[in-house]
């Protein structure tokens with residue numbers, strides 16, 4: 395949990411205040427909308443992909459700070475990468491945040507070889523209700539690649555479905 | 562923002578209300594979160610349990626447990642007697658006219674569903690109308706939508722103003738000759754609004770329409786008298802009353818309950834069964850199929866004893882003073898806006914912070930040991946009406962203190978500083 399406060403203080407606030415690649419790519423080749431009805435998070439991602447390379451990417455929307463920072467750092471991480479490399483990063487990020495792979499375990503860390511600065515998001519795993527905030531941009535990016543128009547981290551197909559509770 | 566006059570601090574620790582003694586009854590209040598003392602302000606979601614109730618559960622389970630209504634042996638008779646006694650405690654607590662008007666359910670949700678199936682599916686048909694309000698919890702919306710869809714009935718919704726108060730003129734205008742049922746929330750879990758249900762019930766009755774009241778958030782915070790309200794049905798949950806989860810109450814007027822069809826079929830709800838015909842048991846047993854949560858019912862009885870010993874009037878006064886204090890304090894923090902500013906409110910402080918999402922507020926407050934609820938509070942129509950996706954909600958119980966309100970305020974300022 396100490397990681398979590400660090401996450402807010404070091405990264406999230408920076409990217410929340412000054413989100414990188416915020417806006418929309420003109421003449422985008424790919425586009426997807428992400429939506430989390432439970433917290434009202436909404437995200438739009440546009441991409442310019444040529445020769446399987448992500449030449450440009452942008453996002454915009456309304457969301458909590460964790461979601462926004464995750465989107466911001468994601469765009470920085472995948473810009474200029476090949477689509478295949480971006481898919482690898484999506485898989486690693488999801489595995490780390492959902493707790494399938496743990497950076498503190500050496501042979502699992504090997505499988506998170508491309509995570510880099512995104513490692514700060516590992517702490518989100520401690521708060522199950524916030525996991526979907528962090529992964530929404532990544533699901534949306536994946537959807538944009540496969541030209542799926544809409545993605546939701548609350549759909550019944552979402553393995554991470556975790557309601558915020560009751561009352 | 563409601564103006565707050567005469568902030569009374571006298572109720573905070575004057576006898577018979579001794580806050581330190583009360584807090585000592587709740588072992589969970591000693592839990593540390595992130596190395597800090599727990600500040601539990603999520604009581605609207607579920608209240609904590611005093612040692613007296615925990616002890617009662619242990620005593621039942623260690624010395625009194627058997628199935629009820631089924632055997633002639635000692636333990637079965639004892640458990641049956643304790644279970645029946647719990648029902649009488651509930652009867653007294655809400656001043657029901659008769660014991661058989663008190664039905665044990667698994668909670669408010671099941672109580673409302675029982676009425677939907679038992680009354681709604683029998684008496685509501687195509688073209689009929691059901692009135693609910695904008696403030697309803699999903700559990701008082703979805704069952705009626707299911708019924709409306711199945712039967713071709715229609716749902717009409719009482720609007721609220723910007724303060725979160727139901728509009729009574731509009732309510733009365735919703736009635737017509739097709740109106741068959743009214744189901745209303747007593748106290749809003751999302752905003753804290755106390756609705757004038759007694760007046761609303763009287764009006765519905767003048768139009769010949771029965772009324773269910775969802776009292777999940779009312780019974781824990783004020784004296785509720787079902788005969789005085791003259792409601793036809795009243796639903797609430799044990800776990801919001803310092804009792805166990807898995808137990809709730811449906812109060813219903815005997816004549817109505819008798820006219821209804823059973824909700825679930827099984828053991829205990831029958832008088833006799835042959836393959837040709839089953840004769841249903843009398844109320845309340847007609848609605849209590851299968852082995853009930855016996856321990857939870859007895860635990861709820863103990864919780865009601867505990868609350869009665871403190872006195873619901875004292876509880877209401879203490880919580881009212883806390884809410885006033887919290888309202889006043891939070892009003893002094895720029896960038897924080899209270900959502901739900903009704904004149905009559907109970908126990909709930911819902912708020913939004915400029916440029917900061919409620920989920921971030923909740924996560925950061927948790928780092929300080931402060932438990933609040935963030936989200937839409939199972940009341941999405943309220944959120945839509947207020948034009949926001951979510952709020953942060955602090956909800957108070959009688960064991961909360963001014964110091965805890967101060968901790969919340971410090972927490973809110975800390976969140977603002979991090980985001981500054």
Ligand SMILES: Cc1ncc(COP(=O)(O)O)c(C=O)c1O
Pocket residue numbers: 560561605606667668669670671698700701746748749750775776777778798809
């Ligand atoms: C006003 C209101 N109605 C109904 C419910 C549902 O209660 P339960 O989940 O105990 O059935 C709640 C709380 O969750 C509530 O606050």
